[in-house]
Amino acid sequence: MAGRINDDDVKAVRDAVPIDAVVSEYLQLRNAGGGNLKGLCPFHDEKSPSFQVSPSKGFYHCFGCQAGGDTLDFIMKIDHLSFSEAVERLAGQAGITLRYEEGGYTAGTSGRGERIRLVEAHKAAALFYAEQLGGAEAEIARRFLAERGFDQAAAEHFGVGYSPAGWDHLTRFLRGKGFSDKELILSGLAQDSRSGKPIDRFRGRLMWPIRDISGEVVGFGARKLRDDDNGPKYLNTPETAIYKKSQVLYGIDLAKKEIAKTSRAVVVEGYTDVMACHLAGVTTAIATCGTAFGGDHIKILRRLLMDNATAEVIFTFDGDAAGQKAALRAFEDDQKFAAETSITIAPGGMDPCDLRLAQGDAAVSGLVDARTPLFEFALRHIVARHNLENPAGRAAALAEAAPVVASIKDLSIQHESAVQLAGMLGILDEQFVVKRVAQLARWARERGNQPQQGRGGGRAPQETPPAQPPVADRGGPALNLRSPAHRTERELLKLALQRPALVSPAFDAYGIDEFTAPPYAAVRQAIQDAGGAAQGTEDYLVRVREAAPNDSVRAMVTELAVEAIHAKTVDEVYAGVQLVQVRLRAVDRRVLEIQGAMTRLSPQAPPEQHAAIQQELWVLQQYGQRLRNRGAEGL
DSSP states (O other), X not given: OOXXXXXXXXXXXXXXXXXXXXXXXXXXXXXXXXXXXXXOXXXXXXXXXXXXXXXXXXXXXXXXXXXXXXXXXXXXXXHTOOHHHHHHHHHHHHTOOOEETTTEEXXXXXXXXXXXXXXXXXXHHHHHHHHHTXXXXXXHHHHHHHHTTOOHHHHHHHTOEEEOSSSSHHHHHHHHTTOOHHHHHHHTSEEEOTTSSEEESOOSEEEEEEEOTTSOEEEEEEEEOOTTOOSOSEEEOOOOSSOOGGGOOBTHHHHHHHHHHHTEEEEESSHHHHHHHHHTTOTTEEEOSSSOOOHHHHHHXXXXXXXXXXXXXXXXXXXXXXHHHHHHHHHHTGGGOSSEEEEEOOGGGOOHHHHXXXXXHHHHHHHHHTOEEHHHHXXXXXXXXXXXXXXXXXXXXXXXXXXXXXXXXXXHHHHHHHHHHHHHHTOXXXXXXXXXXXXXXXXXXXXXXXXXXXXXXXXXXXXXXXXXXXXXXXXXXXXXXXXXXXHHHHHHHHHHHHOHHHHTTGGGGSOGXXXXXXXXXXXXXXXXXXXXXXXXXXXXXXXXHHHOSSHHHHHHHHHHHHSOOSOSSOSHHXXXXXXXXXXXXXXXXXXXXXXXXHHHSOTTSOHHHHHHHHHHHHHHHHHHHHHHHHGGGGO
């Protein structure tokens, strides 16, 4: 096994890959002020961004769930990697050769983590399949693509390939690359045979590499080409350590930047539909991989769409019964989006791939433009199930559809939708429907169970973030950020971590007891243990985090290193004010303690004891007055 990774190499990896570049592979980031960036946290579900990244410090912190750390911590948490796996992943991206302390320089193949190895196996397999597409045996695969309007350039753009029809072509290829049989089975690229030897899982099929949001190949979708293939029409990679079908979206690696840029995502049903859309200019198209569109897919899109007021998700479904069922299932999840949701159905029940073949690229773009709000589609579907020719049918339709309209948060949209529903039902008295909907909405609000619809169904107003980010209890008394003392201590610690030169050398003379909040005292101790603020070199924050005694203190260090300093101008004057305020409050506390001690002191106490206490009190009072008169110069 390879040994411990050289510390200098770990530092080189941290420095080589900017944290904002890594994080933006997984979610959209926007300016948060003070040089920081913000986005929707990938580690918990939220509607307002509380996740912040500080590119200058190399740290991230979520003020909602308290997750935080550096670039390596982020990769470890989001991709479930060990520390060494995260270092190896980023080193590979940066082109850095790692040294292992016990084994010297090494290719690292025997010591690489399981996830890294599985990703590497898939990368090699994708190249293998792509190369096979040009061979004589793959003529049937090339013809399949051509018949659907995809040329060689399209195949290369999407990495489409071909799996040879033999039993173990890929298996033998990957063995030659140093992969073990166990790794091939774990990856899902091979499976056990009756003889006990691994054979290729995919044989004689057209292959689509499925990439995660960072662009790593984690699985494959394989399409049957021959009549003698007794398998299913589409065969996907089984669930593995790196492939969870409910958590991947085909095409997300190609579409993510345009989704973030345009605040629009188009959800289609298959791999060829994604290809057709992208080639027709709809480059925000993505698809699920052998499963229904669900909650984990929504989380991926929400992190890219963030909280943009114009964000939109458009579903394209076939016009058949299965397509309508899928649309209604999507509507059930509508409340989970912070975006408008719409549906579009191609004429004649065609999918985007068929439509592009029949009518060209413009027709695909037009399909997306001709969308209908998903809640309106759901209403029409409900109404269509009832006989509107008689009063009983209209009443039944109203009873089923009115709660859908009542769930709309925006009152103006709710009113318009109620009027629209009246028209669908043929009820001439619009106000009757409007009043019924309002009654249901009021009833739901009073019971606190009104569902929060997406904007297609009236999105709930965005939560207003607090003026000061919330701070979790970290084992001591809860931080009271309404307390002037705690606010000032927090500002001083932020300065000591983010701008140590502004508070040095004075800060390093401050005692641990000058910080009244236990979490802040623990951070002050960590700074001291790391050598002090005066040692604020380029790896200063890393050393402070390493000096923290536990994860709670480490998280607080990260939080303070990322949180914006509350000043328009962060300079020596502002830093001096914080230094003075923290010291002055400490002096005033000590003055009160001494005055209390004097009150409790017995008259029979030795005169020298009285004199010593009075002398200390006089010195402190003079020092406090100097601080009030001269500010930072009096320190």
